[in-house]
Amino acid sequence: SQQGEEDPQALSIQEGENATMNCSYKTSINNLQWYRQNSGRGLVHLILIRSNEREKHSGRLRVTLDTSKKSSSLLITASRAADTASYFCATDAYGGAQKLVFGQGTRLTINP
Amino acid sequence: NAGVTQTPKFQVLKTGQSMTLQCAQDMNHNSMYWYRQDPGMGLRLIYYSASEGTTDKGEVPNGYNVSRLNKREFSLRLESAAPSQTSVYFCASVPRAGGYEQYFGPGTRLTVT
Numbered sequence: 396s397q398q399g400e401e402d403p404q405a406l407s408i409q410e411g412e413n414a415t416m417n418c419s420y421k422t423s424i425n426n427l428q429w430y431r432q433n434s435g436r437g438l439v440h441l442i443l444i445r446s447n448e449r450e451k452h453s454g455r456l457r458v459t460l461d462t463s464k465k466s467s468s469l470l471i472t473a474s475r476a477a478d479t480a481s482y483f484c485a486t487d488a489y490g491g492a493q494k495l496v497f498g499q500g501t502r503l504t505i506n507p
Numbered sequence: 508n509a510g511v512t513q514t515p516k517f518q519v520l521k522t523g524q525s526m527t528l529q530c531a532q533d534m535n536h537n538s539m540y541w542y543r544q545d546p547g548m549g550l551r552l553i554y555y556s557a558s559e560g561t562t563d564k565g566e567v568p569n570g571y572n573v574s575r576l577n578k579r580e581f582s583l584r585l586e587s588a589a590p591s592q593t594s595v596y597f598c599a600s601v602p603r604a605g606g607y608e609q610y611f612g613p614g615t616r617l618t619v620t
Contacts, residue, residue: 428608437511437597438550440608483549493538493601494565495609497549 401484401498409506414471416501418484419464425487427460428495429469432481441469441482474505508533511612513598519618520588528583528615530598536610537603539581540565541573543594544614550597556581588619 402417418427426445430438444451444460444467451458457470471478481502485495514529532539537558542550542565552565556575570592572584581600585592595616599609 430611435614437611437613438599438609439611443608485549493607493609494540494552494555495550496566497542497551499547499549 401482401501403501404499405502405504407504407506408474410474410476412474414474414478414503414505416469416482416503418467418469418498420467420484420486420496420498421465422486422488424462427458427467428485428487429456429458429467430483430485430497432483432500434480438483471503474503476505476507479503479505510534511598511600511610513596513612513615515615516613517616519620520585521620522589524588525584525586526588527585528596528598528617529580530582530612531580532598532600532610533579534600534602534610535578536600537578538601539575540599540601540609541571541581541583542597542599543567543592544597545594553583553596585617588617590619593617593619 400419428443429441432438442453442458444458455472460467481500483497483500485497511532540555541553544550551567554573556562559578562573574582595614597614598612601607601609
């Protein structure tokens with residue numbers, strides 16, 4: 396079973412707009428990570444937020460974490476065509492072994 | 508640094524055949540992982556190796572075996588391939604367990620007919 400559920404499953408926006416993706420999970424976590432996957436490629440790490448953090452920024456990315464609601468969101472500001480990809484959240488609930496559990500992903504399309 | 512490499516990139520097997528997927532990392536990472544990704548799905552953990560000499564089952568280990576050959580290499584073996592094992596397989600590594608990003612290989616696309 397997959398820990399994370401992402402919403403929406405697909406998102407299509409115009410270049411320059413902001414994109415927001417949400418992730419919900421079921422059990423307590425140590426940290427939550429976001430990854431990007433371009434079509435036919437491996438996953439690339441974007442950002443990691445620990446359970447005691449509420450918000451984190453990296454360039455045009457902003458991630459929030461609400462452990463009381465067991466949810467996280469990824470905001471991409473001023474989107475670009477190159478941001479077209481699938482985005483996955485992954486939760487680390489096991490600590491030492493770091494066994495990530497992935498959501499099913501959000502497919503983001505940026506239209507020029 | 509090449510990062511995480513996987514071979515082969517593509518493979519077609521007939522039901523019942525066996526094969527080994529190879530993974531190597533040159534980042535001196537302690538922990539390595541094997542995932543599978545089915546269409547429209549996220550990744551599911553098959554097996555992992557927290558450190559050299561140890562391996563453990565993940566979420567979907569049935570039908571697979573692994574070997575942590577040394578610190579660099581972690582192989583995944585399908586002893587008797589089944590159509591349900593048609594998937595894209597990804598290998599990943601982390602410096603050490605405990606809240607670090609995982610580095611992924613480019614994947615192996617496997618089709619079992």
